[in-house]
Amino acid sequence: MIESKYVDIEKEIESMVNRKDFDFWEFLKRAYESNVKLDIGHFIILNILIGVGELYRRLSEEVGKNQARKILEKKGIFTKNSEYVSGEYLKKFIGRSSRVAVHNRIRDLKDLGFEIESKSGPLGGYKLVKTPDWFQ
Template identity: 60%
Template sequence: MNIDEEIKKIIKKKDYDFWIFLEKAYENNVKLDIGHFILLNLLIGIYDLYKNLCDSLGEDRAKEIFNSYKIFAKNSDYISGEFLKKYINRKSRVAVHNRIKDLKSLGFKIESKSGAYGGYKLIDVPEWFKR
């Protein structure tokens, strides 16, 4: 399994109704860009990828692979802000934080942790967001 290719597939997924998403953003005065969708896809898809790797290769090997790609923050299961920022092509994790804040304002429950063990984890999606 090529992790880079799998991540590219995750980023390009379009499993949700874009128009409803756009309507909710408009109602909440959130200005969307492609980074919001990329982050959301990663927050959803990374855990699916991790589960698939655990099922096929075992948890230890899956953790080893995720550590080598620096997907999870150090010794945690939170997706690293450093990892996320490179996929939205920004130099600062603040760009990730701002988009996560926007997604939260749209009703996405996203846990955030700061520091070396921090990152982001999607906990729940709003009722209107159906894949």
């Protein structure tokens, strides 16, 4: 079965959380200029959104877009019938009991120029569409 080949997706996601391949000083400068108070949750959520997007593209090339979406949905990463990362899934990485904490950090990231699509409701989630030029 194709899905059994991807049992280590959780480990891959865990490694995404700790990525540090962007300029923290520039990030902090932009946050200061925008009056956004950052915590580690902002970086974790951003890392996951970037990493899941990359993982989804890679899986799509290997098994096709439909199957890739189903694999990520079955793992609880994507919400049902969508390409959006579940707010419920994200909240466990930032140690909060409410999806509102995720929503607030997403709002802050949007204030910093990240283009993130949101899908509301119980099956809601988030998808990183574009990063600001300064983040490149």
